[in-house]
Amino acid sequence: MTGAADQPANGSGSLLEARNLTRILPAVVPVTLVRDVDFKIGEAEFVAITGPSGSGKSSLLYLLGLLDRPTAGEVLIEGNKTADLSSADMAQIRLEKIGFVFQFHFLLPEFTALENIMIPMQKLGRLNARDQLEHATRLLSDLGLEDFLHRRPAQLSGGQRQRVAVARALANAPDLILADEPTGSLDSAATEQVFESLQTIVETQKTTVIAVTHDMDLAARMPRRIHLVDGRIDYDRAQ
């Protein structure tokens, strides 16, 4: 294993830390998804998690995003342990600090693009209704979707849906965006649009983005890469 496991690549304070993170699926023959993963990720980092299929990339992402609980080890967010948190507390952290983008857009099909983005805002309740509308409109406009505000997911192209998903992940101005193969189902033009969107977020909003990807060309354009093989870190290095 090589690389930057102890310090965030940009040298700033640790936003996210994985300590000996292990996830084993209980079964007749237990399946190890992630084993002894250690790293720290700082603010405004753009990190690629790569590896072959079944190497535990998505499982690691779900652990980092508090969607799943580790079998051993722990995840620290801003230095705070999360192992003993209730599922409601973990949900609150996801709401306030983490945004997800999945391979498939995972937008709520009955709601328009604007409504999909406003739902997490309404849940958090930081902004009043008018500000929520303004903020959601601005997010979509920043991603070039100002003409599609009132369209439902079914009325959007794959790239547009994925950009709406990115906008939704940004809705509550999270510190961390976790993207699981965000361009996996897109053509090259849409892939470029989504990638640029994520890159802009890191540069302009100082939000940390961790993206799982199969696409080595895309991974090569990210400043840091964590490569997994069989659930373990093969290397973690700045590029």
Added chain:
Amino acid sequence: MLLLRIATTHVRNRMRQTVVSTLGVALGVGFSVAMASLMEGSQRDFMTTLIEAIPHVEIVDEKRVPAEQPATAVYDAVAFHGLRPLEDLRGIRNPTEAIASLRDWVHGDIAQRLSGQAVLRYSGQDLGITLSGIVPRRELAVSKIEEDMRQGSIEALDTTANGLVIGSKAATRLGADLGDTVTLTSANGIAKRFKIVGLFHTGITASDEGFAYAPLKAVQILFEKPDIINSISVRLSDINQASDVAARAEQQLGYKAVSWEEANEGLMEAFVVRNAIMYTVVGAILVVAGFGIFNIVSTIVHEKARDIAILKSLGFPESDIQQVFVLEGLVIGVLGAIAGCLLGFGLSSYLATVKFEVTTDVEMTRLPIHFSYLHYVLACLLALFSSAVAGFIPARKAAKLNPVDIIRGAT
């Protein structure tokens, strides 16, 4: 509000199933309301008829407990052997004084009677009847017999010393008519001739065939009981006071006083049982409607597994997910309850207009319907409870879904 919006969006997008489930609840609530209105209407109608037909309090010439032997009042322990109680003459003594003492505090009308069995004979035909000796003016104040008079009048008993008022069916059986003279024979074998001065028709066969009224004095002579009566009827201004009045009258006079509630205790219990059965049936209908809601919410949970994962990844806790699906059940329940109330009101209103003729013991020409908001409130509460439970079971399952499993399944 957000959770409600998500819930309503879900049910709106499954319009056909939502409509079917809503109809299920609506039918449950509607029929429950109509059934409750009909049941309570019939109960009230029956009670009204009953209360009008019988005295609110009746004091009879009986003791509730046997009279105490004088020796027991003197000694601590007494044993009796071969005791032969004195054959006391039945009847309320000094009726004028007893009635006067009641008038001091009872708010209502009081009438005295002497009733007994007699045989009515006319043109060779005999008919066993209960003959009541009454003071017409007072009897009219405590009973509704005047309303049932078909020919002649009760007041005619005041002007005809040996006047007699009989039921229409008794007259028909004997072939007698107004103005005819009949013979009444008492159990003592004393026979007197009476002139029919009135015919009544209550609609209750037992009364129309088996009761007759004559002046009190004439009946006292026939039964050989001068200055004796065997019942005092009280009609109260407030029927709810009947039990209290009966208790006080019994204490004051020493005779058994029976309120209308006590007299019809068995009937009251039958009504309680009937209502229990009715509300069980109503509850069962709404439970069946609940299965419809359970079905639709379960289907939505199954179909919306991905949405559940999305909401969880966005930071919605399990409790919110559960609330969304309970709300879905409740939304259907509320829509069904509103539609059901309208249906119930329509059904009840229609039933209230239905007219028919039945000739049985009690004549009824219209279905008795009682409109009460309580029927609607109760049916709605039951429907909402059933909806909440029906939504809660799949909602709990939804809340427990692991988003990672769903996301993995989808990708």
